[in-house]
Amino acid sequence: MREKILVIDDESNIVWLFREIFGDTYDVLGAHTAERGLQTARDQEVHLVMLDLRLPDMSGLQTLEKLKVQGYQGPVIIMTAYGEVKTAVQAMKSGAYDYITKPFDVEELKHVVQGALRYSRLTNEVTRLRRELEERFHLKNIITVSPKMIELFSVIERVSSSDVCVLVQGESGTGKEIVAKAIHYASPRKDKPFVPVNCAALPEHLLESELFGYEEGAFSGARRAKPGKFELAHCGTVFLDEVGELPLPMQPKILRVLEENQIDRLGGTRRLPIDVRIVAATNKDLRDEVRNGRFRQDLYFRLAVFPITIPPLRERKEDIPVLAKHFLKEFAGKRNTAPLTIQEDAMDILVSYPWPGNVRELKNIMQQLSLLCDDPVVRKRDLPPFLWDPDWGTKDSNPSQGSAPGMPGGDLNKLFENEPGLGLTQLKKQAWAGIEKQLILSALEMFDGNRTLAADYLRVSRRTLYTKLREYGIV
Numbered sequence: 321m322r323e324k325i326l327v328i329d330d331e332s333n334i335v336w337l338f339r340e341i342f343g344d345t346y347d348v349l350g351a352h353t354a355e356r357g358l359q360t361a362r363d364q365e366v367h368l369v370m371l372d373l374r375l376p377d378m379s380g381l382q383t384l385e386k387l388k389v390q391g392y393q394g395p396v397i398i399m400t401a402y403g404e405v406k407t408a409v410q411a412m413k414s415g416a417y418d419y420i421t422k423p424f425d426v427e428e429l430k431h432v433v434q435g436a437l438r439y440s441r442l443t444n445e446v447t448r449l450r451r452e453l454e455e456r457f458h459l460k461n462i463i464t465v466s467p468k469m470i471e472l473f474s475v476i477e478r479v480s481s482s483d484v485c486v487l488v489q490g491e492s493g494t495g496k497e498i499v500a501k502a503i504h505y506a507s508p509r510k511d512k513p514f515v516p517v518n519c520a521a522l523p524e525h526l527l528e529s530e531l532f533g534y535e536e537g538a539f540s541g542a543r544r545a546k547p548g549k550f551e552l553a554h555c556g557t558v559f560l561d562e563v564g565e566l567p568l569p570m571q572p573k574i575l576r577v578l579e580e581n582q583i584d585r586l587g588g589t590r591r592l593p594i595d596v597r598i599v600a601a602t603n604k605d606l607r608d609e610v611r612n613g614r615f616r617q618d619l620y621f622r623l624a625v626f627p628i629t630i631p632p633l634r635e636r637k638e639d640i641p642v643l644a645k646h647f648l649k650e651f652a653g654k655r656n657t658a659p660l661t662i663q664e665d666a667m668d669i670l671v672s673y674p675w676p677g678n679v680r681e682l683k684n685i686m687q688q689l690s691l692l693c694d695d696p697v698v699r700k701r702d703l704p705p706f707l708w709d710p711d712w713g714t715k716d717s718n719p720s721q722g723s724a725p726g727m728p729g730g731d732l733n734k735l736f737e738n739e740p741g742l743g744l745t746q747l748k749k750q751a752w753a754g755i756e757k758q759l760i761l762s763a764l765e766m767f768d769g770n771r772t773l774a775a776d777y778l779r780v781s782r783r784t785l786y787t788k789l790r791e792y793g794i795v
């Protein structure tokens with residue numbers, strides 16, 4: 321579709337000029353009065369408006385305002401004669417993108433118009449991405465058929481509309497973060513930021529400056545003032561992830577923010593008012609932490625106004641088939657292939673496995689299968705052995721880490737069973753290849769399939785990574 325430029329000017333030679341210059345690439349629509357221009361912007365999707373300041377029926381400033389009121393969000397460029405620059409500047413204060421003086425310098429005109437259209441494309445893209453993000457984190461995108469989860473969702477939906485603190489509890493990988501995001505995106509704060517803070521990731525003093533920000537010169541190295549996460553989340557939601565790891569000395573400081581809705585930047589002299597909603601998550605039993613003196617009771621009560629607990633996957637086994645199919649479809653979609661299907665005996669194994677890493681572990685396994693399975697149907701033998709072999713991993717491996725199908729992982733004895741009669745050199749080669757393949761897959765997983773980042777991380781060139789991917793049949 322060609323982009324549309326609407327030229328609102330009573331001089332017909334101006335519209336003609338635009339058609340001459342831009343007609344090959346864009347659709348140029350002309351309007352001789354403000355009223356006609358506004359009508360066109362209502363009827364059609366316009367990407368740029370060129371607006372004359374002097375129109376027969378309305379001033380340019382009024383027209384600009386009406387354009388905005390009727391919902392036009394794209395750029396407006398004001399066309400002025402010499403001597404009208406003041407009004408043009410005023411128009412820019414009212415939201416015009418730029419101005420250009422008549423008579424036009426053609427090169428300058430091209431430059432300004434193309435810049436504005438680029439801007440228009442970017443803002444459209446941002447709007448589209450934001451909508452997509454909202455969609456992605458809406459409750460309906462959390463996949464479940466479990467009655468326990470569905471009940472939980474009706475509670476989440478109700479709690480989203482208010483500002484109460486929610487504490488999301490659950491084992492690792494159960495979906496605490498996805499639920500926290502769903503709460504934010506289902507709340508009236510959804511157009512404001514969702515700001516995650518991992519309380520376990522930083523040492524105490526860094527966490528403090530990360531949360532509260534600092535003024536210039538607050539400590540050596542603070543060359544410029546920096547706003548903290550609470551400030552950045554103004555009118556939105558702060559997600560305190562792994563809140564059970566919050567260092568004890570930090571706890572009263574957080575409590576104070578929650579009670580007073582104000583923060584002090586480090587080294588600052590004035591208190592800044594903030595308006596944030598807190599959602600916290602933990603995979604620890606916080607009441608236990610309180611009992612053991614590792615978490616302040618007053619903060620616990622403040623955060624856990626509304627506690628919810630996401631059940632582990634093994635307590636909602638009915639979710640395993642739907643989630644497995646969902647992830648296979650998602651990964652197939654990313655690679656533009658048909659999704660794998662899972663044979664019944666393989667599905668039985670998936671359903672009876674206890675999933676210590678919960679949904680994240682299931683997702684990882686589905687990703688590995690999507691990458692490695694040559695056949696469109698997943699059979700029992702395609703699954704990593706630790707899923708179906710009760711003895712696997714009892715020697716020297718950690719079954720919850722997951723391993724790709726057909727790889728030695730930790731149990732080298734499997735190599736002898738699978739490939740009897742191979743000599744040491746050959747076995748070593750195979751074991752080495754298995755480890756290398758596993759490392760490459762882990763790096764790809766870590767960077768969401770981004771090969772440049774994975775190659776950087778592994779300190780090999782992209783070319784080497786590609787060669788290995790082909791060698792191991794990953795692409």
Ligand SMILES: Nc1ncnc2c1ncn2[C@@H]1O[C@H](COP(=O)(O)OP(=O)(O)OP(=O)(O)O)[C@@H](O)[C@H]1O
Nearest residue numbers: 462463491492493494495496497498603679680683
């Ligand atoms: N019900 C679900 N439907 C779809 N995807 C899910 C669901 N639950 C979890 N996931 C996915 O599983 C992965 C792990 O979820 P998430 O990061 O929310 O878990 P977590 O409880 O925060 O884990 P951790 O304690 O390790 O931080 C994510 O990729 C998430 O998108």
Ligand SMILES: [Mg+2]
Nearest residue numbers: 496497561601
């Ligand atoms: Mg998490």
